[in-house]
Amino acid sequence: MLHLLLPLLLFISNIVQSHSAIIESLLGFLGDLPLKLETRYVGAGELEEVQLFYYFLESERSPEDDPLLLWLTGSPGCSALSGLLFQIGLLRFDYSNSSGNKPLLKLNLYSWTKIANIIFLDALVGTEFSYATTGRAYNSSDTSSLAQMYEFLRKWLLAHPKSLANPFYITGDSYSGIVVPIIVQEVYDGNEAGHEPLLNLKGYVQGNPVTCKEKDIGQRIRYGHKMALISDELYESTKTDCKGDYMNVDPTNGACLADLEMVSLCLETIRWPHILVPRCNVMSRDHTRLKWSRNILEENIVDIISMSQQSRLWCGDYNYLYSYIWANDMKVREGRHIRESTKKEWNRCNYSLSYTKDVLNSAVYHRYLSKKSLRALIYSGDHDLGIPYVATLDWIRSLNLTLLASWSPWFVEGQVAG
Template structure:
């Protein structure tokens, strides 16, 4: 019997091992890194069968005094490395000096690590370099991922006690708009129940957030009208004939279907992530337009690795090719201390996850949190058709908070950077919503200077 138990005991002892490493240089970056980078795994679950991979970067200003951010990317299934390179991290690709086989890195002058400590987490399991030790452990959901992330943060803070006193914010964008408020509730309730370690939770930050698939998708048509993509007469007719529901369409409602077909013609050539940038259409030029279905309201996912790069038009997705080349390089994985054999391939956004969306509307969590002493910053790029700002503003209004300040512009270097509005509840909970002028999905990728100014002021309790 003992010979049967020994392998099991060895397995259990290996599962619990955490790993963290200080990275002093990276392939593609000249010289030593001018900031402190740590990578590692934290095991979560009953037997720590889920191993979540993270990148931690200390603030370049004052690690002791600056806030600690936990950052989650969207998807679900998009790696936080994408956020690190293309949005708010200290590194970015030097496109002018990079080649297909040799990506070159350079410093990002607008990194949020200038003013904050940031944990970039690959979650849920199966995202980025995170993996599971059993097949069944790859099954995840909104609530399970939130619980595992809360467990990750508790264990990470116990291993890094010097950051327990830092102000803590849970942050992210896109689909993390569903998961982040659940995590914040987990932390808040854990603090109330006396769970260890106590966390200095101050609030949360969400960019271009998903909250409810059906409502988010429906808001694309009102947004298209506001931005002159849809003619006034067509919008009014569609609104009347479809009774304001553009997703769950009655197949016998011919007038609604006809209007939606015209709407699809207006929107089919628009890049949902940014309405002013070219759309990457890899379909045959001879394809025929299909009849209306809700796909016009859903994002088209393109595998930019398997499609040959075209010279015209330029498309933003071509930039992402470098992340695939870099993250799948053997030297890079060894430098990051990625465990060999755990992930055959790094994918920027893994849409093949075994994932259940069990929270259909996350607004209920915001309503719960509005009773607590917390701060919230919600921002949206105003050129984002994927998750339009009008829908975000609509659910914020549904919270019935007290208006603190009117809709007003804020500036960066004398130029309008966006418009903001502030709310409160019982003088405890405060929520600021702002647009990022010219920003897309997600805003920091398109307007990095303005987004850095925004969070620098907000974390410092200054008006935008």
């Protein structure tokens, strides 16, 4: 029996050595925080070469009873701070009262912390403040990162035994659509195999999830047509000339290439994460064919900062400006107990990760999970051109699930919401 207990005891001992920090106040926020905020590193991988950083926020309602969520920001390589400040977290920047280099924070009235405990994880090594102790460990992939996240979860729950009974959901957006269902399967199978500790897994949540990059991109033209960004004539011509395949184009098919160049002209000045939000035009772009199929990176926030206040016109990524000022403030870093080894310049997203995308389609994992006793919520913003809702509907329909209710408008307190 001793040889079975030894690995678990070693597993636990590594957790105890890593102390967490409770944060009661943050620079820019007036007064104490209304809930418990904890930050910490958890080691993962061989010899714990990977050190994963997280923020944990307790529920404002009932931490003992409310669900526990793991939130993974997409891209890959985007900071957990994005989830906390711009998506579902407790805080928002107070744009009305902030000025210059002194960003102020305010409470988010719609934070998910009102009903849930949330772990915001810098899920990939090299993201925000997660780091590696060896150069080799900075090389990661879809499959290696999910193994590290599963190890993180087990260690985190052993260090927080009171949370073991909470209903547990794995959640995230954008590129996390690839890794979330795989982690859910890993946890589910681990529970079946009796891996300790048993996680009280109830389901998963995905927002505008990447599922199969090639199919997601291929549906952008159809989506652009549905949203009147592409004319009926151009859509029909492109569909015919390209034979419905916009990704694997025959280089000798001149008609298809010409159509796609016209599509590119229609879509290249649209901000893909939200088609109604103005783009920042401070970043030079090359003019290559099939531009519509490229990932649009975040605008160069450094260029925006360097512009004079008078010359700035509001654009989508202007909202991120204060996060660069705030997160790079040394007092803010010290308050979050960031280790010296990671005190490099903070970037919301790290696009230089040594990362291999080795899972091409996660729909097969959704199909596996749909046969288990789990719940799933998939939601899509209908103004997202990057991961269009029509692509999401396609793979959901491919699961051949039983339809319990027909399509209908979504209302909140009697008013249409979508």
